């Protein structure tokens with residue numbers, strides 16, 4: 365009986381040394397080991413002659429023999445097939461479907477921003493840019509908010525400790541000053557970007573958000589131009605039928621106004637959103653203060669213009685009916701994924 369064990373061990377050892385070098389040799393290998401009259405089968409049939417107490421041991425031996433023979437066969441077979449494909453120029457199958465790539469989605473703030481930019485570029489505005497780490501002069505002084513002016517209190521920010529006079533811009537308005545300093549009218553720009561405020565008024569307030577600034581300077585620009593431009597924007601952006609301009613104050617515009625859009629009160633939602641007035645506040649605007657033009661080297665006798673500025677998060681909430689502004693900053697993918705269809 366130990367004969368049959370020795371024979372099986374021997375077969376296992378021989379198998380390990382086998383390496384058929386051609387497809388034909390591999391077929392011979394297969395028939396020899398795995399064929400219906402092959403070695404493995406013959407050895408398996410000896411099982412009935414193995415005494416009961418050693419059957420288990422023999423069974424394990426047979427399993428590993430069979431497994432190793434099959435593995436060797438499959439590995440070599442795939443190798444020969446790949447060689448054949450290579451030879452036939454089929455290794456790279458250009459018709460095979462590609463690996464799927466996970467598709468991301470734009471952030472609702474980016475989508476909203478793109479829409480605003482798109483509407484104004486249609487009216488001939490171009491996009492201008494400015495630094496987020498701004499100097500005091502551009503952020504405040506040029507915008508007619510000198511040091512110790514109380515309006516500065518409305519926009520507390522973060523100052524750069526190592527660079528006196530440098531701060532994180534509190535609004536996109538300094539881009540107005542930068543553009544006016546370097547370009548001659550006519551000027552028609554919008555300036556989207558990040559802005560910062562140091563405020564902890566509520567858990568909802570956030571130290572960083574986005575704004576879009578608008579500036580139009582030319583000869584003879586009037587309040588009527590401001591009104592018509594903003595009406596077109598309100599119609600295109602929100603489908604609002606009409607706007608209203610309420611008197612307001614900003615240091616850099618005179619006169620200044622807040623623009624509301626008409627939502628109506630037909631639905632419970634609009635009633636609540638507009639606090640029962642039908643009107644929703646969207647942005648601040650006005651005629652550029654002549655002092656601002658002069659600060660930036662533009663002749664205020666010859667030129668006039670209007671400006672406006674709005675927060676983007678607020679528009680995004682309105683556009684997508686998002687209930688809580690914090691969702692826009694948390695960037696939970698379960699929230700963001702819902703906007704994957706948006707452009």
Ligand code: DAH
Pocket residue numbers: 534535536537577578614616617647648649650671672673674
């Ligand atoms: N910069 C103002 C703010 O952050 C918004 C603003 C109001 C911008 C009126 C303007 C404007 O250009 O004319 O609150």
